[in-house]
Amino acid sequence: MGVCMDLEALFNIMGQLVGQDAPGEHEAGPAFHALMKSLLRFDYIVVFAYRGQERPIDLYSTFTPEEHVVFVSMYQAGPYLLDPFYSAAQEPKPGVWRMRELAPDRFFSSEYFRSYYTQTGLAEEIGFFVALENGITVVLSLMRREQSGVFSAAEFALLKKAEPVVVALVRHAWNDLGRRFDNAIARRGKGGRRAAHPETERVWRDLNLTDREAAIVELVLQGHSSESIGLRLGISTGTVKVHRRNVYRKLGISSQTQLLSIYLKSLG
Numbered sequence: 001m002g003v004c005m006d007l008e009a010l011f012n013i014m015g016q017l018v019g020q021d022a023p024g025e026h027e028a029g030p031a032f033h034a035l036m037k038s039l040l041r042f043d044y045i046v047v048f049a050y051r052g053q054e055r056p057i058d059l060y061s062t063f064t065p066e067e068h069v070v071f072v073s074m075y076q077a078g079p080y081l082l083d084p085f086y087s088a089a090q091e092p093k094p095g096v097w098r099m100r101e102l103a104p105d106r107f108f109s110s111e112y113f114r115s116y117y118t119q120t121g122l123a124e125e126i127g128f129f130v131a132l133e134n135g136i137t138v139v140l141s142l143m144r145r146e147q148s149g150v151f152s153a154a155e156f157a158l159l160k161k162a163e164p165v166v167v168a169l170v171r172h173a174w175n176d177l178g179r180r181f182d183n184a185i186a187r188r189g190k191g192g193r194r195a196a197h198p199e200t201e202r203v204w205r206d207l208n209l210t211d212r213e214a215a216i217v218e219l220v221l222q223g224h225s226s227e228s229i230g231l232r233l234g235i236s237t238g239t240v241k242v243h244r245r246n247v248y249r250k251l252g253i254s255s256q257t258q259l260l261s262i263y264l265k266s267l268g
Contacts, residue, residue, distance in 0.1 A: 009038035017169060028173030029060025032140055032166065039162060040155045044143040046071060048080075049174065050089040051136045051181050053200065056080055059138070059174065070119050078267040081200065082112040082222050085127050089137035092129060096160045098151070099125040107223030111256040124150040126159060130170040134178045138170050203266040208250060216243045221260055 013034045017023065023031040033045055046061040058072050080086045084102040093102070107113055120143075128140040142159070144151065151159075204214035212233075219229045226240040233240075253259055 006038045009034065013038055014165075017165065023169065023173050025173050025176075028169055031173075032060070032169060033062065035162070035165065035169075036142060039158055040151070041144075041148070042142045042151075043145045043148055044071070045141065046143070047138065047140045048085075049136055049138050049177050049180070050086060051134070051177070052090075053081065054181055055184070056086070057177065057180055057184065074116070074119075078264045079112065079116045081267070082110075084222075085125075085129075085139050085141070087222065088127075088129060089139055092131040092137045094129050094131045094137075096126065096128055096156070096163050098156065099127070104219075104223040104225075105228050106225045110221070110223035111260045112221060112223065115257070115260060121145050123148060126151055126156065128159075128163060128166045128170075130167050132171065132174070132177065136177050136181070138174055138177070140166060140170070200267070203263065206266065207262070209247060213243050213247050213250075216240060217247050217259060217263075220244065220256065221263060 013031065017031060017035070029045075029047055032047065036042065036045065044062050044067070046063070047059040048056040049059055050056050055076050058076070061068065061072060063071050075083070084099060084104070084107060085097075088097065088102045104110075123144050123146045125144075126142045130138045130140070132138060142151075200218065201214070204217070209217070215233060216229055219232065224232070226237045226244070229235075229240045230237045248254060248259070251259070251262060253262070
């Protein structure tokens with residue numbers, strides 16, 4: 001598939017992105033949408049801000065109310081902690097990335113993928129990762145449904161060329177996100193702080209798992225194979241498998257489906 005740009009629309013939006021009247025916080029999402037629309041075809045856009053394990057802030061999206069439930073509300077409730085884009089935002093990994101470039105080796109056969117991600121009906125997701133101050137990363141995602149197919153190599157190359165403009169837009173428009181994260185916690189009050197800061201360490205401690213067991217099961221839920229986990233933690237594949245069996249025995253479960261259910265309920 002070739003790239004089909006709307007140059008008139010591109011030049012118009014570029015004119016809006018420069019000068020004293022450059023888009024502010026409320027105009028940035030629509031401006032990014034218009035910029036991307038001038039470059040290529042996609043089905044959805046969603047922009048999230050991440051800070052640590054806190055619930056992501058949805059800055060902009062193009063979903064219907066029904067789609068918003070799956071892509072935003074359900075995601076913010078806990079599944080984001082297992083999302084490859086969330087993991088990349090924590091490192092951070094600035095740049096333009098395809099989801100499959102960031103996903104662990106068993107992500108597409110993981111329970112998270114089967115039980116949550118497949119509900120989105122996406123063929124592919126590409127994200128612009130923009131690292132800001134105070135540990136905040138903004139991820140601007142372009143999505144295509146299965147019917148639309150994946151982004152071509154030429155389209156991906158074009159998005160990488162557009163990165164400097166996207167970075168400048170984000171840094172100009174969303175330069176006070178720390179305040180928004182702090183306000184979100186304050187609005188929930190003391191009783192809601194857990195929802196804003198999911199304490200994964202507390203979850204596993206309450207389930208009587210050791211630190212090593214907790215690290216392994218989180219990587220399992222993210223979609224890492226035993227081999228991948230062993231490499232990341234510096235232990236043998238056999239040791240990883242022993243720890244996994246011990247976790248299943250402690251929790252009285254026999255499947256990753258049950259493990260994910262326990263994890264998400266405990267976070268809730």
